[in-house]
Amino acid sequence: MQRMKKLDVIIVGAGPSGLLAAGRAAEKGGKVLLLEKMRQEGRKLLITGKGRCNITNDAVVREFITHVYPNGRFLQNAFSRFFSKDIIDLLEGYGVKSILERGGRYFPASNKSADVLKALLQWVHDLKVDIRCGYRVEKLIVENGMIQGLQANGQRFICRNIILATGGKSYPATGSNGDGYELARSLGHSIEKARPALVPLITKGGIAQKLQGLNLRNVRAVVWVNEKKTGEGFGEMIFTHFGLSGPIILTLSRIVVDELHKKSKVEITIDLKPALDEQKLDKRLLRDLNEHGKKKIGNIFRQWLPASMGPVFLELLNIDPEKECHQISSKERKQIRYLLKNFRFKIADHGSFKEAIITAGGIPTNEISPKTMESKLVKGLYFAGEMIDLDAETGGYNLQIAYSTGWVAGDSALNKLPS
Numbered sequence: 001m002q003r004m005k006k007l008d009v010i011i012v013g014a015g016p017s018g019l020l021a022a023g024r025a026a027e028k029g030g031k032v033l034l035l036e037k038m039r040q041e042g043r044k045l046l047i048t049g050k051g052r053c054n055i056t057n058d059a060v061v062r063e064f065i066t067h068v069y070p071n072g073r074f075l076q077n078a079f080s081r082f083f084s085k086d087i088i089d090l091l092e093g094y095g096v097k098s099i100l101e102r103g104g105r106y107f108p109a110s111n112k113s114a115d116v117l118k119a120l121l122q123w124v125h126d127l128k129v130d131i132r133c134g135y136r137v138e139k140l141i142v143e144n145g146m147i148q149g150l151q152a153n154g155q156r157f158i159c160r161n162i163i164l165a166t167g168g169k170s171y172p173a174t175g176s177n178g179d180g181y182e183l184a185r186s187l188g189h190s191i192e193k194a195r196p197a198l199v200p201l202i203t204k205g206g207i208a209q210k211l212q213g214l215n216l217r218n219v220r221a222v223v224w225v226n227e228k229k230t231g232e233g234f235g236e237m238i239f240t241h242f243g244l245s246g247p248i249i250l251t252l253s254r255i256v257v258d259e260l261h262k263k264s265k266v267e268i269t270i271d272l273k274p275a276l277d278e279q280k281l282d283k284r285l286l287r288d289l290n291e292h293g294k295k296k297i298g299n300i301f302r303q304w305l306p307a308s309m310g311p312v313f314l315e316l317l318n319i320d321p322e323k324e325c326h327q328i329s330s331k332e333r334k335q336i337r338y339l340l341k342n343f344r345f346k347i348a349d350h351g352s353f354k355e356a357i358i359t360a361g362g363i364p365t366n367e368i369s370p371k372t373m374e375s376k377l378v379k380g381l382y383f384a385g386e387m388i389d390l391d392a393e394t395g396g397y398n399l400q401i402a403y404s405t406g407w408v409a410g411d412s413a414l415n416k417l418p419s
Contacts, residue, residue: 006031009413010150011163012137013180014041016399017385018165019120020082020406021413025163026127028414033159034124035135035152037175042117044167044174048357048399053113055091056084056403057396058104068392068401069254074365075390075404078373082407084400094119103235105396140183140381147380161380161413163373165406168359168386169194176359180387184363188377192364192389195257196356198250198398201268203243204346210312211239220271221248223255225264231255234274244268244345251393254360257350270343272305282337289333293326300325304340313339358398362389372412373405382409 009025011018014036022034048054057064061079065072088098088106096119097109108115124131135152140162142148149158166180181191215238223231237246252268259266273281285304292300298321301310314321317335319328328336353359363383367376373388375381385402392398 007033007157007159009033009161009163009410010035010157010159011165011410012150012183013165013167013385014038014131014133015165015167015385015402016042016045016120017402017406017409018163019124020403021163021165021382021384021410022129022131023120023124023127024082024407024410025414026124026129026410028411030414032127032129033157034129034131035137036131036133037136037179039133041121041131041133044171044176045117045399046113047171047174048113049107051113052107052111053116054394054396054399055098055106055108055116056087056400058084058100058106064397064400067395067397068390069360070389071365072390072392074368074370075401077370078404078408079400081411082404084396086407087400087403090123091116091119094122103395137179137183140187142187142378142381145377145379147378161382163382163384163406163409163413164387165384165402165409166387168362169353170196170356170359170386172353176386181362184375184381184383184387187375187381189363189367189375192361194353194359194361195261196350196353197254197257197360197391198357198394199253199257199351199355200240200245201243201249201253201256201347202349202351204348207312207316208239208243208345209241211308212241214239214306214308215246216270216272216306218274219248220274221252222269222271223252224267224269225255225259227265227267230259237270242351243347247394250357253350254391256347257360260347260350266347268345268347270345272340272343278337278341281340282333285333285337289325289328293324295325297321297323297325297328357394358391359386360389360391362387364389371408372415373409374412380413382413384409 008030009032011022011034014034022032026032096115098106099109137150137152140150147162164180167176169178217236220234233248233251235248237249256266373382384406
C-alpha cells in the first residue's frame with residue numbers, strides 16, 4: 001500500500017483541464033498527485049488546432065456562453081474566476097506569446113501546440129505536482145458518500161479529494177476512451193449519451209468527392225431536417241473525399257449528429273453567393289451573359305465560381321460547357337441562380353469519435369455544482385473538462401472550458417480541506 005496520507009488532491013487525467021486543476025491546487029499549497037494512464041501528458045492538446053493549438057477566444061463571457069451547449073450558463077461562475085486573459089497571462093509567464101486571429105481566436109505565436117503543453121507542464125512542475133504517467137485508475141473508493149481514495153495499477157492511494165479530468169471519447173488514440181464516465185457511473189452518476197461533436201459529415205453521391213480539397217470562404221451553410229430549416233452558419237468549409245468539413249460544417253454537425261440518430265432526413269445547402277439576394281444575383285448573371293454573349297458558358301463560370309466547381313455545376317445543370325452565353329435560356333439562367341444559392345447535399349452519416357474534435361454528452365451539469373465543480377452525489381469528487389456535458393463550437397471555446405473548469409475544481413478542492 002502506498003504511504004500517501006498527506007495527499008490533498010488526486011487528479012485523474014493530464015490533459016488541459018487536469019493540468020490546470022493540478023496547478024491551481026498546488027498553488028494553494030496542496031500536495032497534489034496527477035495520474036495519467038498514457039505514457040505522455042497532454043497528447044490530445046498536441047493535436048488541437050491542427051497542431052497549432054487554438055488556445056482560447058477573446059469573446060466576452062456573455063457572448064462566449066452562447067457558443068456552448070447545452071447549458072453555457074453553467075460556466076458563468078467558472079469564467080468569472082478564470083477566463084481567457086488568465087490563461088493567456090499564465091502562458092506568457094512561461095514564454096508563450098499569443099497572437100489574435102480572425103474570429104477572436106488566440107494561437108501561440110510559434111504556431112506550435114507543443115509550446116503550450118511545455119509551458120503548462122513547466123508550471124505544474126515548478127509547483128511540485130507529482131505527475132505519474134502509465135497509471136490507469138481501476139476504481140474510486142467511497143465510504144458514507146465521501147471520497148476516500150482510489151486504486152490505480154493495483155495500488156491504493158488515500159485521498160479525500162479526487163478530480164476526474166479524463167476527457168470524453170474523441171480521438172481515442174490519445175487516451176480519451178470514456179473510462180472516466182464509467183468511474184462516475186459506478187458512484188451513481190448518470191451519463192448523457194456521448195456523441196461525436198465537431199465532426200466531419202459524410203454525404204451521399206459523388207459530388208463532394210469531385211471537389212475534394214476545395215476550400216470555400218464566406219459561404220452560408222443551412223441544415224434542413226425533414227425539409228425544415230434547423231440551423232445555419234457563415235464562414236469557411238472544405239470538401240473532402242467523403243463529404244463536408246471545415247469550421248461551419250463542424251459547428252453545424254452537432255445538430256446533424258443528433259438528427260441522424262433520430263433517423264431524420266438531413267440535408268445541407270450551401271449558399272455560394274450570400275452577399276447577393278436572388279434578385280441581385282439574377283441581374284448579375286444576366287449582365288455577364290449579355291456582356292459575353294459569344295463566349296462559352298464554361299469559361300464564364302470561372303467568373304462566378306472556383307475553377308474546379310464549374311464543370312461540376314455544368315454537369316448538374318446538364319448544360320453543355322461549349323454553349324455560348326447568348327444561347328443560355330431564361331430557364332437555364334434561373335437554374336444556375338438557384339444552384340448558386342442552394343448547392344444541396346444529402347447527409348448519409350457523420351464521422352466517428354476518431355475524427356471528432358470534441359465529445360457531446362457526459363456528466364449532466366445538474367449533478368455538478370457550478371461554483372465548485374464538485375459532484376452533488378459524492379463529497380470530495382470533482383469533474384473538469386470534456387467529462388462534463390458541455391461542448392462548444394470551434395474557435396478556442398472548448399479548451400477554455402477545460403482550463404476554467406479545471407482551475408475551479410483545483411481551487412475548490414483546496415478550499416474544502418479541513419483546517
